Amino acid sequence: MIRPEEIKMSAEETGKWGMVIDQDICTGCQACVAACAMENNITFVGEVDSGYGRSMHWIRIERFWEGEYPEVKMTPQQPMMCQQCGHANCEPVCPAFATVHSQAEQLNLQVYNRCVGTRYCANNCPYQVRAFNWRDYQRPEPLQNQFNPDVTVRRMGVMEKCTFCIQRIHKAQDTAKSEGREVRDGEFTTACAQACPANAIVFGRVDQPESLVSQLKHRRHGVKHLEELGTLPNVTYIKGG
Amino acid sequence: MSDKQHHAEHSHEEHLREKHLMLDPLPRGKMNEMVMEAMLAKPTWKWWLVFSILAAIVAYGLFYKWGILIMKGQGEAGVMRPDYWGIFLVNTVFWIGISHAGTFISAILRVFKAEFRRPFTRAAELMTTFGLVQAGFSVFMHMGRVWLAYWLFPYPNQRMMWPNLHSPLTWDLLAITTYLLSSTMYLFLPLIPDLAMARDRSTGWRKNFYKILALGFRGTEGEWTHLRHAMNIFAFAIIPVMFSVHTIVSWDFAAATRPGWNSTIFGPYFVIGALHSGMGAAIAVLAVIRGTMKNMSYFIRGEHFDAVGKLMLIISMGWAYFFFNDYMVQWYGGDKWTQQLLHFHEAGPMGWMWFAMLVCNIVVPWAILWNPKWRATPWLVATVGLIINVGMWFERYIIIPVSVTINRMPFTWKLYKPGIEVPMSIGTVALFILLYMIASKLIPLIPVWEVQEGQMAHEFKKFGRETVVTVSELE
Secondary structure (H helix, E strand, C coil): CCCHHHCCCCHHHHCCEEEEEECCCCCCCCHHHHHHHHHCCCCCCCHHHHHHHHCCCCEEEECCEECCCCCCEECCCEEEECCCCCCCCHHHHCCCCCEEECCCCCCEEECHHHCCCCCHHHHHCCCCCCEECCCCCCCCHHHHHHCCCCCCCCCCCCEECCCCCHHHHHHHHHHHHHCCCCCCCCCCCCHHHHHCCCCCEEEEECCCCCCHHHHHHCCCCEECCCHHHCCCCCEEEECCC | CCHHHHHHHHHHHHHHHHHCHHHCCCCHHHHHHHHHHHHHCCCCHHHHHHHHHHHHHHHHHHHHHHHHHHHHCHHHCCCCCCCCCCHHHHHHHHHHHHHHHHHHHHHHHHHCCCHHHHHHHHHHHHHHHHHHHHHHHHHHHHCCCHHHHHHHCCCCCCCCCCCCCCCHHHHHHHHHHHHHHHHHHHHHHHHHHHHHHHHHCCCHHHHHHHHHHCCCCCCCHHHHHHHHHHHHHHHHHHHHHHHHHHHHHHHHHHCCCCCCCCCCCHHHHHHHHHHHHHHHHHHHHHHHHHHHCCCHHHHCCHHHHHHHHHHHHHHHHHHHHHHHHHHHHHHHHCCHHHHHHHHHHHHCCCHHHHHHHHHHHHHHHHHHHCCHHHHCCHHHHHHHHHHHHHHHHHHHHHHHHHHHHCCCCHHHCCCCCCCCHHHHHHHHHHHHHHHHHHHHHHCCCCCHHHHHHHHHHEEEEEECCEEEEEECCCC
């Protein structure tokens, strides 16, 4: 019989890039949500659609509370985004190969051009972090100047989700390559981590044991969400530490 | 034998004749005439009225609204997070279910040589094809970028991209395509002799129409032998196809990581559910054909409603068993999300639908179909059939948009409210009826040769004083 610790993890399962979110210091200020929207050209769906559950964010702050009003006790804020699973549920169910696993970055990619909009991936995502373009949303006049040229603008009928700011990863890799070295941990970070005033979000290489994210990840209070489903997520949450 | 005895004997025979089509033979020519007369009857103003209303509903509800949906996006429908799948997929599963009974009645009853099937195999097979048309429409309505639907098919392309065979949706597409093609062929084969019959009895454009479709069938011994062989192969081959199709439809849900869906019993549960709604629809179609077309009360009688009613009752019991089984096994699993979901089913805002489903699918058929007299009453059985269909639609609604309300991220829980799906769903129903109306004017709805074959096999024989019905094997 094989003991659990004897099972060797493949590269896909350990991952390359990872994130640690410290819920104890997250204030729920939503700066990460705004930064993510700016960085990744996320559209604004408006009040009505947003109220109906069609808000398009790649990261959201989940607020929960315990007890009945007025005896309400807030629990820590929970930022939720694509967990970049090693065994992602979204990937096998897409009939068109529009969501695939990247061999190089060990991330879940979404190929917008290939998406036909069956929405099976979003349905099968246990974290419910995929956002669908329900319409072609209007972007009023001066806002088009704010587009990030490194990120594709998506149109109606395609699925999208957090990419771990893959455009930043690629930029850093290009720089590193031209200088003949590996990407250093902390050389760059994702938009959400950059914007977080409390430094609650840490991003980096999880395959390098000395990196900050790896060390935080192995702290006693680190948990991965819905790990019991075998999704092998690459985001670790720290709570009550 | 006394006169009285003789009389009783005679009236017994009369009684049987009146009851059973197979014991009440008419000459082939007469039956051909009756079917042709029913088909060629000039449409009344009522027919045209219903036709134009349905056509208007199809034009507005189905095509105009679909255009809007394509132009403006899925935001027009009620789908959102977490209900990424809505009524369009409810309708897909529903229509595939309807299309099941066509093949079931025809193929399984043909294989088991159930005599009562003979006059209505055609009407049932048409239901398969017309139901699949609606299922196909519904699944394409659901897609975010339907103009790229061909990417789901394995077609040669420069990038060597194939559909993802890991995805249950790809299995589904292949299964439904197989089913559509094979059921259309299975519809066509027994139609050939009737098309030839129609060809010999019509003039004008109809003559050419039937001439092309009848493929030059003349009714020689060799042609009949080939036809019988082909039909036999298809009848046996299509049964596993039928079972596989709805099992694969269920895997779209059962293979997903969602509470309420991830259930191993879903395959047979969906197959029996499909038969449940399909039988109900078939009997309603029969009642309409009998009630609205000429000469049909000769071919479709109380005995047929009685026989299908028995089947409906048994299938309803089967459905109840699988429903209970599915519920029970999921509940016993003890997963906290599934517990939440099961509680949400009956006590949530859609609880009324959950109870209505049980009433329509179990209480109504059990309360009515046990009685032979009621079972032989066409309008009553047809009403039960329609009620079952309402119940089965509810069942799919509960499985899809109601169940996906509850997931493992409570922050996203939200109830689905349908939007543009409503007129579009009504449009598919209208198109289904419309296709039947057109078919009733173009295709002989009663397979005359099959009825005659049955009548030739049945006869009264006297054994001493007893008159008994015997059936001989023709093939």
